[in-house]
Amino acid sequence: MTAPLAPEALDAATLSVLLGSGAGSGPFDPEQELTFEQVEGAAHVWRVRPTPAVPRAGRPAPPNSLIVKFPPADDGVRAFKERLGLPAVEHALHGPDGVQGTALLRLPGLRGGGPAAAGVLVLDDMADGTLPPRPALSVADSERAVRALASFHARWWARIPDAWQWLPDEAAPARANFLVGTFGSAGLSALAEADWLPTEVRHGSARLAERAPALLRALSAPPLTVVHGDLHPANILFPADPAEPGIRVIDWEAATRSRGPVDLAFLIANSEADDDLELLDLYRRELAATVPGITADGLLSDYRRALLYYYLRRVALRAAYAGVPDDPAMRRVAAALVRHRAFDELDAL
The missing domain is CATH 3.30.200 (Phosphorylase Kinase; domain 1)
Structure with a gap:
């Protein structure tokens, strides 16, 4: 190499x-x-x-x-x-x-x-394009990004071209086997040392390891859209002119065919917004303008599963060589997992 x-x-x-x-x-x-x-x-x-x-x-x-x-x-x-x-x-x-x-x-x-x-x-x-000045997006920038994200997702919602089979989904065997295997081995071992995590999250991790394949299959079931897969502030550029709408996004190598709220979970993990449900409702309203059949309950369920996926992937990525990442994004997601009772989603998979 x-x-x-x-x-x-x-x-x-x-x-x-x-x-x-x-x-x-x-x-x-x-x-x-x-x-x-x-x-x-x-x-x-x-x-x-x-x-x-x-x-x-x-x-x-x-x-x-x-x-x-x-x-x-x-x-x-x-x-x-x-x-x-x-x-x-x-x-x-x-x-x-x-x-x-x-x-x-x-x-x-x-x-x-x-x-x-x-x-x-x-x-x-x-x-x-200008990069955000802080590691986390401000409330205003978060709302701006959510609107742009909903517009982009709507374009591909349930209409990804058949020729794009090279674009994987979350349940693709090589991808799923690696994530599930790493989380279940190195991840659970590292989590035993992460005493800063809420008790509910630490106790739910073994159940997540067991149900992870079903979680990835659920996130890969229609309706699907093109998902960036790593939507943190360093990958988002804002127009230099504040009056210009929209954003520009780089670093697409983790892109997949998946449920749209996967991107939303990554964005909210890196947002200073106090109420993630307000951003989720903004996403729903923007989608509903062009995509039929969008419901608040359906999106909330997908969002809870997306939070589990964010947690699963970040632990699998880092645990084998650097331990469980203890940073503001991970702590925000851990709190959201508890607040929204996300581990209850595993019982429905």
């Missing part, structure tokens, strides 16, 4: 090569100085800005800013992503037949990609 390229080793000439066009013919002038800004909370995502330069005759003006992705440096995260084939999903989503955004949620287009083995992916010009 080719070793991942260290971001600090990248210069303009190397970037041109990674874009597949050779020195002097990529989006940046090979003599142009580049600066790198690490995206907060996402060590493998960087914004690249060139110093101002006059474009050469016959060449288009270079982009003002690119978002460049690198494989994560952490061996545990890399192994997890490679096991699930996530980089391949992202490349497919950015291909010519991949997902297109809506007026409110825009997907960045693939401007160029590096060697697949190295996992380098270069996305399009991000000059018009």
Whole structure:
């Protein structure tokens, strides 16, 4: 396997090569100085800005800013992503037949990609997007993101093209076996040491390990939509103009065909909003405008299951090598699991 390229080793000439066009013919002038800004909370995502330069005759003006992705440096995260084939999903989503955004949620287009083995992916010009200043989304930004998310989900709700079989669902064997197996072994062992978790969550974890396959099947049952699968603040860019609606979302390698509230659980876990049910009701109202048959009870049930999935996946991802993640997002979800009696959903699966 080719070793991942260290971001600090990248210069303009190397970037041109990674874009597949050779020195002097990529989006940046090979003599142009580049600066790198690490995206907060996402060590493998960087914004690249060139110093101002006059474009050469016959060449288009270079982009003002690119978002460049690198494989994560952490061996545990890399192994997890490679096991699930996530980089391949992202490349497919950015291909010519991949997902297109809506007026409110825009997907960045693939401007160029590096060697697949190295996992380098270069996305399009991000000059018009600003990253949130805090690890968690403000209430206003959360509402803005929920509206955009509902608009995007509505576009694909129960109408994902048959040709998109490369887009996995949560119950895909390789994906499900890894998540369920890791949670049931390393996860439960690590949870025994996580005394900061509410008692209800710790006691419910063994039941979740038992019913996890059924949970993943339920989240993979119609109606399905295209789900981002990792919707935290570092993956959301807001237009620089506050008056402009919508958001732009990067880092689609965890995308699946799933129930829409899966994305909502990830977003709410990273929100400063006190009342998650208000955001869930906003999501329902926005969906109901174009998607028939949406009910409050149905969405609440899917949301409770999505909270269980968030908890399951984060524990499975981290427990084997770093223990149970103790951070604000995990604590918010743990509190929501108790508040909404989410473990009761397991009895209905």
